[in-house]
Amino acid sequence: xxxxxxxxxxxxxxxxxxxxxxxxxxxxxxxxxxxxxxxxxxxxxxxxxxxxxxxxxxxxxxxxxxxxxxxxxxxxxxxxxxxxxxxxxxxxxxxxxxxxxxxxxxxxx
Amino acid sequence: xxxxxxxxxxxxxxxxxxxxxxxxxxxxxxxxxxxxxxxxxxxxxxxxxxxxxxxxxxxxxxxxxxxxxxxxxxxxxxxxxxxxxxxxxxxxxxxxxxxxxxxxxxxxxxxxxxxxxxxx
Numbered sequence: 314x315x316x317x318x319x320x321x322x323x324x325x326x327x328x329x330x331x332x333x334x335x336x337x338x339x340x341x342x343x344x345x346x347x348x349x350x351x352x353x354x355x356x357x358x359x360x361x362x363x364x365x366x367x368x369x370x371x372x373x374x375x376x377x378x379x380x381x382x383x384x385x386x387x388x389x390x391x392x393x394x395x396x397x398x399x400x401x402x403x404x405x406x407x408x409x410x411x412x413x414x415x416x417x418x419x420x421x422x
Numbered sequence: 423x424x425x426x427x428x429x430x431x432x433x434x435x436x437x438x439x440x441x442x443x444x445x446x447x448x449x450x451x452x453x454x455x456x457x458x459x460x461x462x463x464x465x466x467x468x469x470x471x472x473x474x475x476x477x478x479x480x481x482x483x484x485x486x487x488x489x490x491x492x493x494x495x496x497x498x499x500x501x502x503x504x505x506x507x508x509x510x511x512x513x514x515x516x517x518x519x520x521x522x523x524x525x526x527x528x529x530x531x532x533x534x535x536x537x538x539x540x541x542x
Binding site (some may be wrong): 314316345347349351358359360361364365368370402404405406409410411412413414415416 | 468469474486522526527535
């Protein structure tokens with residue numbers, strides 16, 4: 314199974330909105346509504362931010378939202394804050410497996 | 423609240439077997455809603471799912487690692503374990519254990535991770 318494709322980096326100024334894409338195939342992202350997003354700060358474990366394409370776990374800011382169209386899922390961060398600077402990974406279910414994305418480094422300018 | 427903690431050797435020789443244990447505290451590993459998974463992250467690289475196990479012992483593995491991986495569970499100790507055989511330098515990584523909410527295929531609670539280096 315191949316990793317899902319994400320842009321290597323995305324940047325934005327405080328207060329702006331940014332969107333991170335996650336492109337797969339009809340066998341993973343496009344075939345199931347089981348896309349999750351994780352935030353990882355340096356030296357820390359990943360944190361679940363979005364599950365089932367667009368659902369937020371309790372305690373996650375509503376500035377984070379998810380969506381999907383075809384084989385591409387997206388994570389949008391609105392009202393960008395300095396604390397949002399981190400690596401972000403998507404993941405998807407695929408025929409009795411889980412596959413992660415390549416990861417995106419978000420920089421707050 | 424629920425916590426996970428990885429433990430095991432930080433250094434493994436090439437061709438040997440990497441063994442790690444994840445201890446679950448603050449909750450039962452026998453919960454019917456969850457699997458328990460292993461994920462790794464080579465230095466400076468992305469995440470890779472290794473495999474997951476249910477408290478009954480049912481497992482599923484990453485096809486690319488399946489021939490070398492064994493995940494087991496000990497419900498009496500509230501632990502699950504990873505064995506990865508015939509390791510090489512490419513297996514050097516931070517290894518995380520996590521609760522795998524299978525209904526949504528999401529890893530919702532993670533351990534802090536443990537660094538394993540493969541070197542002679």
